[in-house]
Amino acid sequence: MISDRLKNIILKELNLTNFNIEDSTIASQVPGWDSFNHINIILAIEKDYNLRFKGLEILKVKNIGELQKLIDSKIQS
Amino acid sequence: MFSYIDFHKLLQLFIFDPQDHLYLSTSFFLFLFFIMLAFYRLFAKSKNAKIFIIILFSLFFYYKNSGYLFLLLFFSTFLNFYLGNWLYKVKSLSFKRFLFLFTILIDLGLLGYFKYTNFFIQILNDLHSGNIQPLDILLPIGISFYTFKAMSYVIELYIGTMEPTDSIKNFCLYMVFFPNLLMGPIDRARVFLPQVETPNIITKEDIGRAVFLIICGLFKKNVIADYISLNFVDRVFQVPLRFTGVENLLASYAYALQVYCDFSGYTDMAIGVSLLLGYKIMDNFNVPFIATSIADYWRRWHISLSTWLLDYLFKPLQMSFRRMRIFGSALAIFITFIGVGFWHGANWMYLLFGLIHSTFLAVSLLTIKYRKAFYDKVGLSGTKSLKIFQILITFHLLLIGAIVFRSDSLQTALNVFHQIFTFFHGAVFFQWIVGYQKVCILVLLGYILHFIPKSIDNKVQGLLIKSPLVIQAFVLAVMIIVVVQVESAQLQPFIYFSF
Numbered sequence: 001m002i003s004d005r006l007k008n009i010i011l012k013e014l015n016l017t018n019f020n021i022e023d024s025t026i027a028s029q030v031p032g033w034d035s036f037n038h039i040n041i042i043l044a045i046e047k048d049y050n051l052r053f054k055g056l057e058i059l060k061v062k063n064i065g066e067l068q069k070l071i072d073s074k075i076q077s
Numbered sequence: 078m079f080s081y082i083d084f085h086k087l088l089q090l091f092i093f094d095p096q097d098h099l100y101l102s103t104s105f106f107l108f109l110f111f112i113m114l115a116f117y118r119l120f121a122k123s124k125n126a127k128i129f130i131i132i133l134f135s136l137f138f139y140y141k142n143s144g145y146l147f148l149l150l151f152f153s154t155f156l157n158f159y160l161g162n163w164l165y166k167v168k169s170l171s172f173k174r175f176l177f178l179f180t181i182l183i184d185l186g187l188l189g190y191f192k193y194t195n196f197f198i199q200i201l202n203d204l205h206s207g208n209i210q211p212l213d214i215l216l217p218i219g220i221s222f223y224t225f226k227a228m229s230y231v232i233e234l235y236i237g238t239m240e241p242t243d244s245i246k247n248f249c250l251y252m253v254f255f256p257n258l259l260m261g262p263i264d265r266a267r268v269f270l271p272q273v274e275t276p277n278i279i280t281k282e283d284i285g286r287a288v289f290l291i292i293c294g295l296f297k298k299n300v301i302a303d304y305i306s307l308n309f310v311d312r313v314f315q316v317p318l319r320f321t322g323v324e325n326l327l328a329s330y331a332y333a334l335q336v337y338c339d340f341s342g343y344t345d346m347a348i349g350v351s352l353l354l355g356y357k358i359m360d361n362f363n364v365p366f367i368a369t370s371i372a373d374y375w376r377r378w379h380i381s382l383s384t385w386l387l388d389y390l391f392k393p394l395q396m397s398f399r400r401m402r403i404f405g406s407a408l409a410i411f412i413t414f415i416g417v418g419f420w421h422g423a424n425w426m427y428l429l430f431g432l433i434h435s436t437f438l439a440v441s442l443l444t445i446k447y448r449k450a451f452y453d454k455v456g457l458s459g460t461k462s463l464k465i466f467q468i469l470i471t472f473h474l475l476l477i478g479a480i481v482f483r484s485d486s487l488q489t490a491l492n493v494f495h496q497i498f499t500f501f502h503g504a505v506f507f508q509w510i511v512g513y514q515k516v517c518i519l520v521l522l523g524y525i526l527h528f529i530p531k532s533i534d535n536k537v538q539g540l541l542i543k544s545p546l547v548i549q550a551f552v553l554a555v556m557i558i559v560v561v562q563v564e565s566a567q568l569q570p571f572i573y574f575s576f
């Protein structure tokens with residue numbers, strides 16, 4: 001389940017007013033989420049949640065559901 | 078009867094000869110392939126037998142093209158399989174990292190030794206006016222392609238985006254699979270291996286599509302690319318100063334089409350041949366000349382290489398430079414495209430080609446905000462005229478790269494530009510049409526076929542799929558006869574063969 005907080009960060013970075021994001025949604029399905037905006041989204045998440053991803057962790061992520069799980073696990077630890 | 082057959086000559090056909098390659102587009106290959114396909118159908122029920130048939134045929138195919146260097150292909154297969162599977166199981170992160178770097182280092186080391194040793198010797202000689210003799214190194218054909226295929230397996234195991242295969246036989250099939258062994262597409266282990274592990278079913282659609290792709294590939298390579306290169310492009314690029322600017326510009330247009338037809342023609346054949354064996358390999362091209370930006374072009378051209386570099390080089394670099402924001406991305410682009418240039422070979426012109434493309438991409442990235450604001454202001458955003466303008470600009474920027482890529486030296490490239498900009502002589506255009514009628518028709522036809530909407534392409538494909546097998550075989554036979562005719566008029570080697 002994608003949290004509103006994560007969804008809002010993504011929508012704000014991509015200048016979207018609304019877009020249905022589910023666990024299985026992949027980056028290329030979201031309008032404007034290209035490899036350059038990808039970095040902006042990652043930086044925005046790091047700033048908002050005050051955490052830092054490792055390179056390998058992010059490369060492993062296949063969809064937004066997995067990104068949510070990664071964020072959750074980082075917050076808990 | 079047998080007294081008429083020269084067995085010695087017959088045997089020679091099966092022995093490695095550096096002057097006589099076995100391309101997918103040659104009639105001899107097609108002959109052997111259809112015999113092999115008959116055996117393949119005979120053993121249709123035994124998956125293992127079919128895998129062994131492909132492996133054996135692939136090894137013969139590679140031996141015929143590269144001689145004893147097929148041992149290197151074996152070495153690469155075993156090395157990446159065993160080290161890859163080992164590193165996947167290792168628990169200690171630092172040891173996993175060590176194994177990963179060790180494997181990648183050997184892969185790149187071998188690639189570097191065979192492709193770049195003499196280039197660096199030359200640089201050393203130039204720098205220190207030394208006299209180190211170049212080494213006698215034979216380049217194993219397709220080494221850049223199969224090394225990248227092997228690396229995709231190890232990298233994904235390291236990142237954790239795929240599970241390893243337990244079967245060396247299946248991995249061997251992935252590595253030596255002859256349709257994409259010499260010139261790509263650089264298929265991903267993650268996509269190919271599951272196909273080996275499940276039953277492969279060849280549908281009537283697959284056969285029709287395969288025949289369509291093989292015919293398209295043969296036509297693009299043997300008719301368009303070979304003819305325009307031999308009869309026009311090569312002549313101009315050999316001595317650009319002997320021709321006017323018009324001819325230099327037309328030769329550049331023709332060369333852009335030639336590379337596309339040459340390389341995408343081979344890809345079409347590779348995909349078609351794979352389909353007949355029950356395997357789907359990735360596509361490499363998606364109408365590259367309708368790209369509206371250089372970034373868009375790299376999403377449409379040599380897709381298997383660009384996505385490989387995007388996933389395994391650009392993204393990790395971009396991630397490490399992320400604190401530098403847009404400048405970090407620009408730096409990652411530069412490094413990646415120096416890699417693209419270098420991947421093509423040990424040659425300053427290829428490096429320059431990479432540098433030119435990275436500059437285009439970086440400038441495009443750094444100015445995208447301002448351009449968008451400008452188009453919004455003048456009311457051009459989203460209009461058809463803007464799209465056409467962008468396609469034309471992108472195509473001509475690509476041409477700059479293509480001229481550098483084709484030229485054997487910087488001086489040749491500068492001569493081409495010099496003629497275009499200072500010795501144009503527009504009136505020569507009409508003489509050219511008369512003098513080079515066939516070239517003109519083929520170039521026009523090539524571009525028209527390229528820009529044809531996908532829907533028409535699909536309709537023709539659908540027609541062929543629906544037609545009886547006899548008709549499909551007849552159309553294919555006609556194309557093969559054309560190939561034999563063109564072959565006798567001297568076949569040109571594939572441009573991407575040496576990479």
